[in-house]
Amino acid sequence: MSERLTVASDQDVVRVRQLVRTFAVDVKLSLVDQTKLVTAASELARNTLVYGGGGSVEVEQVSNGRRTGIKIVFADDGPGIVDLDLALTDGYTTGGGLGLGLSGARRLVDEFEINTTVGQGTSITIVKWCR
Amino acid sequence: MDRVPILKIGDILLVSIQVDMEDQVALGLQEDLAERIVSTGCHGVVIDISGLDIVDSFVGRTLATIASISRVLDAETVVVGMRPAVAITLVELGLSLPGIRTALNVELGMSLLAEMRGDDEDFEPDHDQDEGEKAAVSTL
Numbered sequence: 001m002s003e004r005l006t007v008a009s010d011q012d013v014v015r016v017r018q019l020v021r022t023f024a025v026d027v028k029l030s031l032v033d034q035t036k037l038v039t040a041a042s043e044l045a046r047n048t049l050v051y052g053g054g055g056s057v058e059v060e061q062v063s064n065g066r067r068t069g070i071k072i073v074f075a076d077d078g079p080g081i082v083d084l085d086l087a088l089t090d091g092y093t094t095g096g097g098l099g100l101g102l103s104g105a106r107r108l109v110d111e112f113e114i115n116t117t118v119g120q121g122t123s124i125t126i127v128k129w130c131r
Numbered sequence: 132m133d134r135v136p137i138l139k140i141g142d143i144l145l146v147s148i149q150v151d152m153e154d155q156v157a158l159g160l161q162e163d164l165a166e167r168i169v170s171t172g173c174h175g176v177v178i179d180i181s182g183l184d185i186v187d188s189f190v191g192r193t194l195a196t197i198a199s200i201s202r203v204l205d206a207e208t209v210v211v212g213m214r215p216a217v218a219i220t221l222v223e224l225g226l227s228l229p230g231i232r233t234a235l236n237v238e239l240g241m242s243l244l245a246e247m248r249g250d251d252e253d254f255e256p257d258h259d260q261d262e263g264e265k266a267a268v269s270t271l
Contacts, residue, residue, distance in 0.1 A: 010153040017151060017185065035185055035216040039224060042187040046154070090225055100188045104224035 052076025
């Protein structure tokens with residue numbers, strides 16, 4: 001089961017939050033874990049919009065045999081991230097924000113993976129497992 | 132664009148955020164509140180976020196900015212009604228909302244503002260001292 005949304009406006013970021021919430025409730029994540037996952041998705045969807053110039057978000061229910069969880073992939077064809085270590089540092093920002101989006105989102109989920117190529121785009125995958 | 136309603140109750144402006152806000156709506160609220168503080172001369176702002184199931188860094192930053200703008204305009208801001216899961220997530224995200232006063236609900240937020248205002252009035256030179264003390268005690 002998976003669903004895909006285009007992220008091209010503020011409104012789409014709200015839609016991403018709502019979609020992720022629906023998936024999180026379906027797999028019975030605890031309320032705190034739902035809140036963490038939706039918050040992380042909100043940060044990353046906004047990054048896709050603001051830094052990636054828009055892109056897509058795919059939400060999927062996954063299982064590793066023992067546990068179920070939610071996997072979300074945020075993809076854009078934007079400029080990519082030049083210095084990944086710096087981008088993942090708390091407080092570092094190029095966009096006038098607080099610099100907590102990427103680093104903060106990573107703390108809120110169980111798995112976090114970034115693939116980025118300068119000039120071609122960025123893809124971020126996160127997973128949150130049911131406890 | 133949607134707007135968040137701002138209610139005036141006595142000397143306080145009350146904002147209750149009931150919907151999942153787009154970023155532009157949050158920025159609109161910031162501007163509307165600044166306007167209303169100046170046009171009403173209110174000295175306190177209570178922002179009720181009990182309707183929000185998440186507060187991300189953007190909303191958190193907007194709340195902090197609203198508190199700073201209000202202070203410059205001689206009004207104090209209290210954020211009330213934060214859900215426990217939201218508080219846990221905010222802190223883990225790295226946002227502890229420094230500079231923002233909080234209270235558990237609207238009622239406690241309003242009495243906190245009254246208390247703060249009462250304390251201030253004690254320092255006004257031409258204010259009757261006894262009256263000021265009575266006012267401060269009655270809000271406890």
